[in-house]
Amino acid sequence: MKLKDKIALVTAGASGMGRAAAETFAAQGAHVIVVDVDEEAAGAVVDGIAASGGSATAAVVDVRDLEALKKLADDVTAEHGKLDILYNNVGIPGAAGLDMTPEEWDTGLEINGRASFFLSGYLTDALKASGNASVIFTSSTSGLIGSPFSPLYSFTKGGVIALVRSMALAMAGDGIRVNAIAPGSVETPGLPAFFRASPEETEKRKAAFFAQIPLGRAAQPEEIAQVALFLASDMSSFVTGVTIPVDGGLTAK
Ligand code: NAD
Numbered sequence: 001m002k003l004k005d006k007i008a009l010v011t012a013g014a015s016g017m018g019r020a021a022a023e024t025f026a027a028q029g030a031h032v033i034v035v036d037v038d039e040e041a042a043g044a045v046v047d048g049i050a051a052s053g054g055s056a057t058a059a060v061v062d063v064r065d066l067e068a069l070k071k072l073a074d075d076v077t078a079e080h081g082k083l084d085i086l087y088n089n090v091g092i093p094g095a096a097g098l099d100m101t102p103e104e105w106d107t108g109l110e111i112n113g114r115a116s117f118f119l120s121g122y123l124t125d126a127l128k129a130s131g132n133a134s135v136i137f138t139s140s141t142s143g144l145i146g147s148p149f150s151p152l153y154s155f156t157k158g159g160v161i162a163l164v165r166s167m168a169l170a171m172a173g174d175g176i177r178v179n180a181i182a183p184g185s186v187e188t189p190g191l192p193a194f195f196r197a198s199p200e201e202t203e204k205r206k207a208a209f210f211a212q213i214p215l216g217r218a219a220q221p222e223e224i225a226q227v228a229l230f231l232a233s234d235m236s237s238f239v240t241g242v243t244i245p246v247d248g249g250l251t252a253k
Pocket of ligand 1: 012013014015016017018035036037038041061062063064089090091092093111138139140141182183184185186187188189190191
């Protein structure tokens, strides 16, 4: 029980890596707030955690809505008085290429950058109240090396890496650690959208992309959740301001 009595909030917690982290955190004793726009899927994650003997609640929020994020932060603070783990995991592939509308650009930034930035701000007092909080962001290998699929995605995920360094410095005095995980390809429901092709062509592109990964495969969401658990827990008590690639060796090349 590495997270006994901890309160954790996971954005995009209803699917993929967020779901795996929510389940892992709950299995380690945390109460998990599963934040997602998909009410049914968030409810299913919460039910699954409860059925396994864990503790979780769902918060249905579209992270583009800053007022809703503020209310979420206020509700968490009122109910729990503190937040120990904030996993800013939400993100979308966004528009591809350079030919996009300003609205598409804004949506990419709103979901991949703005939401996590403001939610972290709204929750700062609750994180301070923990006395030993961990903030985790989901970046991407596309923030470390160029994404062949989307410059916008690389821009937002690279921005997360810079943000994490800066936030780690700004929050260190309050006992808050801030780090990021940079996953490579992970077999989640969201993965096919990165390839932006028909189902048949997606399978071809996936196979070609996976062949470039030194370990020869994509990750499972649970393999990312183990690194999130490390960052969330006291196992990483002296780790702050870093981005950990979890990519099967992709960026080691
Ligand atoms: P996923 O696609 O499986 O799930 C995404 C979840 O986000 C869904 O439950 C969806 O309802 C929710 N969501 C989307 N827009 C939302 C909004 N506006 N408000 C609230 N919730 C919203 O996700 P995943 O593939 O596990 O990706 C999670 C994170 O990892 C993202 O930041 C993604 O960019 C990043 N990432 C993914 C991969 C990959 O290979 N899958 C690789 C590197 C980084």
